[in-house]
Amino acid sequence: MTMIKPTAGTIGSTSVPMTGAFERWLTHFRENPARQQRSESTVSWDAPMLLDSVTRQAFIRSFQRFELGESGDGRHLLAKAALEGDPVYLAALEMLVAEEQKHSALFRRGLDHLDALSLKAHWSDSVFVRLRRMLGLRTELGLFLIVESVAMGYFTALAERAPDPVLRGIGLRIALDERDHIRFQIDRLRQGFLRTPRVGRLAVGLVWGAIAAGASTVLAIDHGSALRACGFSRIEYWRHGMGEFSEAAISVLADPGTEPLGPLE
Ligand SMILES: [Fe+2]
Numbered sequence: 652m653t654m655i656k657p658t659a660g661t662i663g664s665t666s667v668p669m670t671g672a673f674e675r676w677l678t679h680f681r682e683n684p685a686r687q688q689r690s691e692s693t694v695s696w697d698a699p700m701l702l703d704s705v706t707r708q709a710f711i712r713s714f715q716r717f718e719l720g721e722s723g724d725g726r727h728l729l730a731k732a733a734l735e736g737d738p739v740y741l742a743a744l745e746m747l748v749a750e751e752q753k754h755s756a757l758f759r760r761g762l763d764h765l766d767a768l769s770l771k772a773h774w775s776d777s778v779f780v781r782l783r784r785m786l787g788l789r790t791e792l793g794l795f796l797i798v799e800s801v802a803m804g805y806f807t808a809l810a811e812r813a814p815d816p817v818l819r820g821i822g823l824r825i826a827l828d829e830r831d832h833i834r835f836q837i838d839r840l841r842q843g844f845l846r847t848p849r850v851g852r853l854a855v856g857l858v859w860g861a862i863a864a865g866a867s868t869v870l871a872i873d874h875g876s877a878l879r880a881c882g883f884s885r886i887e888y889w890r891h892g893m894g895e896f897s898e899a900a901i902s903v904l905a906d907p908g909t910e911p912l913g914p915l916e
């Protein structure tokens with residue numbers, strides 16, 4: 652059975668003191684464009700696309716959905732975060748949202764490479780956006796953590812196994828950002844659960860687990876053909892997504908008083 656390399660790299664073990672955790676994140680997001688440029692400069696964007704038509708269609712469908720999913724302006728999320736009264740966290744979150752929009756642009760670039768157009772709307776994205784708007788900040792960040800952790804293996808699979816160098820380059824470029832996004836969400840969510848008793852956190856973990864199972868199923872179905880082209884069956888991917896989610900959820904809920912993770916450097 653093919654294994655996706657663990658991304659614990661994704662969460663890892665380095666930590667920084669609680670004080671100033673988001674200052675460190677702000678520095679990270681300010682410095683990250685230089686790393687992003689270095690990563691993008693390694694991609695031969697003009698390389699010819701040599702995929703057969705079935706494989707090409709698989710990546711087109713997949714990239715169209717991700718382009719749409721990452722394109723939001725985060726207006727509602729940022730408005731909720733602004734009410735929390737932490738300008739450093741808010742500034743860092745704004746920069747994270749900007750990185751998501753860059754991911755959307757990278758998928759657009761991938762679609763250009765595949766000689767395909769963008770999608771105007773997709774039901775899974777519309778449902779997710781509508782749901783999020785109804786929620787409080789902590790719950791919305793929890794949903795983000797679920798979706799980002801479940802999707803992490805897709806970017807890693809793309810980076811390591813996509814049968815095209817431009818698609819691998821896009822996967823690697825995005826995976827480098829996403830592993831830090833997950834750590835960023837964990838750091839804020841830990842603060843959010845500091846006063847929640849253990850039994851409450853257990854209940855949240857169960858609800859998150861049910862949502863993660865659904866999200867992993869949607870991802871494995873929606874992107875199944877692209878994952879297959881990277882050598883992964885839907886069920887392998889589903890298990891991997893749940894593994895990534897569990898690691899992230901435990902990191903938040905087991906002991907929210909743990910020192911913040913900070914960015915991976
Ligand atoms: Fe993203």
Ligand SMILES: [Fe+2]
Pocket residue numbers: 751799828829832
């Ligand atoms: Fe992200």
